[in-house]
Amino acid sequence: MTTENRKPKTENRCITVIGGGLAGSEAAWQAARRGVRVRLFEMKPLKFSPAHQSPFLGELVCSNSLRAEGRESAVGLLKEEMRRLNSLIMAAALATRVPAGKALAVDRGEFAAHITRALEAEPLVEIIREEVAAPDPEATTIIATGPLTSEPLAEALGKLSGQQNLHFYDAIAPIVAAESLDMQKIFRASRYGAGDDYLNCPFSEAEYAAFYEAMMHAEQAPLKPFEEPRYFEGCLPVEIMAARGFRTLLFGPMKPVGLTDPKTGRQPFAVVQLRCENREGTLYNLVGFQTKLKYGEQERVFRLIPGLEQAEFVRLGSIHRNTFIHSPGILSAYLNFLQYPRIFLAGQISGVEGYVESAAMGMLAGINAARQAVSRSLITPPRETALGALIAHLTNTATKDFQPMNVNFGLFPPLEGRIPKKLRGAAYAERALEALAEWIDRELAE
Ligand SMILES: Cc1cc2nc3c(=O)[nH]c(=O)nc-3n(C[C@H](O)[C@H](O)[C@H](O)COP(=O)(O)OP(=O)(O)OC[C@H]3O[C@@H](n4cnc5c(N)ncnc54)[C@H](O)[C@@H]3O)c2cc1C
Incomplete structure (x- = not known):
């Protein structure tokens, strides 16, 4: 050649x-x-x-x-x-x-x-x-x-x-491989019945409390000296939002409104939404989950999301x-x-x-x-x-x-x-x- x-x-x-x-x-x-x-x-x-x-x-x-x-x-x-x-x-x-x-x-x-x-x-x-x-x-x-x-x-x-x-x-949110998701727990829907573009991971109150606790104790990656944290309100790291109070995420990236879990017929206590990342539908990102948590901590904490227990993370979150x-x-x-x-x-x-x-x-x-x-x-x-x-x-x-x-x-x-x-x-x-x-x-x- x-x-x-x-x-x-x-x-x-x-x-x-x-x-x-x-x-x-x-x-x-x-x-x-x-x-x-x-x-x-x-x-x-x-x-x-x-x-x-x-x-x-x-x-x-x-x-x-x-x-x-x-x-x-x-x-x-x-x-x-x-x-x-x-x-x-x-x-x-x-x-x-x-x-x-x-x-x-x-x-x-x-x-x-x-x-x-x-x-x-x-x-x-x-x-x-x-x-x-x-x-x-x-x-x-x-x-x-x-x-x-x-x-x-x-x-x-x-x-x-x-x-x-x-x-x-x-402001990078983690991405998971579609084939590694537990679709027995996850349901497809967009909010208020507007289609089924999103995958939704539903939490009970106890599951949310355990997830919140894990996130609050997870270690963050250190900032470089030239990386003063100038976060925009619209794209805050998820752990910074969580630190504002137990319920803050329920009004932000984990809000459950407009979603009904077909298994229970009810609105879940909290939801993490996954959005398709590529045309082939092989990758999904965790919507609103940009994060400064250390990589190992992200895998540990985000595997507490119902349906992501065995998730393969093809990209972890970061803010640089x-x-x-x-x-x-x-x-x-x-x-x-x-x-x-x-x-x-x-x-x-x-x-x-x-x-x-x-x-x-x-x-x-x-x-x-x-x-x-x-x-x-x-x-x-x-x-x-x-x-x-x-x-x-x-x-x-x-x-x-x-x-x-x-x-x-x-x-x-x-x-x-x-x-x-x-x-x-x-x-x-x-x-x-x-x-x-x-x-x-x-x-x-x-
Ligand atoms: C702090 C930090 C740590 C990183 N750590 C890793 C890591 O561990 N592993 C990894 O895979 N990736 C890492 N990256 C990401 C990325 O892979 C590297 O930044 C990589 O070097 C990018 O290659 P590049 O050629 O695009 O830019 P660079 O390698 O940064 O090269 C850009 C060059 O352009 C020059 N330059 C800039 N402005 C001008 C100008 N106006 N005129 C003339 N010259 C100019 C710079 O002096 C520099 O030599 C890191 C990035 C940063 C910022």
Whole structure:
């Protein structure tokens, strides 16, 4: 299998990449490998975000783990797909790995140094240490400035996307896999008989009291120094609301009005509503349950919700400082703005979550920006791949409350037939890698 060849340097066109983090570094690498000149702007070391400390490109700001490695996990599969597309971030991770069981963890200093050296040695990449305040809408540009994008550029992004579509905090409610729910306890209904779009988990008074007690004693995740809690009243963490009084949740996200449990013929004491998250109906979010509880505590407390005792949590809740745009309806499946096709977004700012996912979006933006620079058609990976599943999340206009997301199998089209749970990861991976190979042959081979 051959991937796109490098073009002779004389034919080079140029793109701009803003931000030399995981996404920007990968994007610059991918574009340069396709023979396109890259001007990569990085504001460090002249200016550091509150979380960045090192002058290197590709800095990991927190954990040194790139999570599970096995292909039977969604993030392991994503890494394998990236490796097959000659990812710089994956090459750096494999070259600098440290022992971490089934996870791929790295020596963070070596990892960032590897990425920096590779880009410095790449003749088509010019690294410019400068803060960029606004992109030039006429030049092919990738914005990859991350969750802590500097203020002037965030302001410019707000103008491009519309202020209402630019967020500075995420407010993430947990998501559960539909197949893990106990439908003997849960009933379908919308309030006041207006359809049956929601799944409702009904509580008796005793069940609510036990749930409330557990939530009040659960530990919260500590805030980073730059994360002053500036919560909007409409999107308070559920535990903050609960702390206002025993009955507060009954008038907020757990209100039972307009709902009748068909098993008792009565209105339950309290209800947690689950809303469908994707077209396939494989994922449901807990409506209004954005939370700062620690991950382990969330699983313990939320499994006290009737019907969620065995729930598989594909995403846990969180509230972070996180600059990102509401990408559905704004970004295309090629990662450029529908309204400003020369401007691409990549990384966490595009609405994915996590190191690997951010780098993956850098990879796709880099490939497409390079293609645009040489007047080739833009491309998007097949829906069955982990890369395609992330793009589907970013372009899913059916979602009611778009929030950044890690890759997970709930974002993939369902598998055909009934496959035992422990074999499903491998089945998703086999289907994805086959689709990826065909896509590479069809779209990327010269
Ligand atoms: C505090 C914190 C901890 C996190 N911990 C984890 C974790 O443990 N695991 C995980 O998987 N994910 C984590 N994330 C989420 C996310 O995966 C990382 O933030 C990831 O680095 C995002 O990659 P990125 O390329 O989008 O942005 P970044 O890696 O942040 O890169 C953006 C780059 O752009 C530069 N920049 C910003 N503005 C400008 C400008 N105007 N001009 C020029 N350069 C600019 C920055 O200096 C930076 O180098 C964390 C996020 C935060 C904020």
